[in-house]
Amino acid sequence: KQEVTQIPAALSVPEGENLVLNCSFTDSAIYNLQWFRQDPGKGLTSLLLIQSSQREQTSGRLNASLDKSSGRSTLYIAASQPGDSATYLCAVSPFAGGGNKLTFGTGTQLKVEL
């Protein structure tokens, strides 16, 4: 059974710092990996989706990489801002089709301080 782990569970950094969030998964036979952001008490917002054939995806200050063979993904946030404070979740899709049913990690809670 696929398991997705995110370490650390919580992270606090000063504004302006570049940071890396980690995601690992036990079964490398994934179809894609998606990073989400969740604000307190709210739903999830999709940030980036990486297909298994891709190595990375970029959107603004965010860059996500995927190393399928080692079962790892990282989300890089450049020049962090207080508005980046949120919980970041990664999720993997185990196979092609199936409507993209995802297995989620439990998230990294990020706080960016002034």
Place this chain on the structure above:
Amino acid sequence: DVKVTQSSRYLVKRTGEKVFLECVQDMDHENMFWYRQDPGLGLRLIYFSYDVKMKEKGDIPEGYSVSREKKERFSLILESASTNQTSMYLCASSFGGWATNEKLFFGSGTQLSVL
């Protein structure tokens, strides 16, 4: 932008009540999902629907049922609510049908408390 709307932000129900959670999406998505989110356990899939009247069980379907009579609306039903169903419930949708792996778009969630 895709909008996924969940009818209630907070709900408080009593044990044994029948509870309906409603979700509507406005982007003509074929796929709709119900997840629950609990501290330390993350998000877990309850049910998935890839077309009107079509459904698949997720990882934790026990105690739940679903209804999809119209493409834009997906309802989660707790037949007889229990305290262990207190949770944040999240609805999501994605484009395409069963054979696709498109991005998921989530609603804002319904925090359900069963007393």
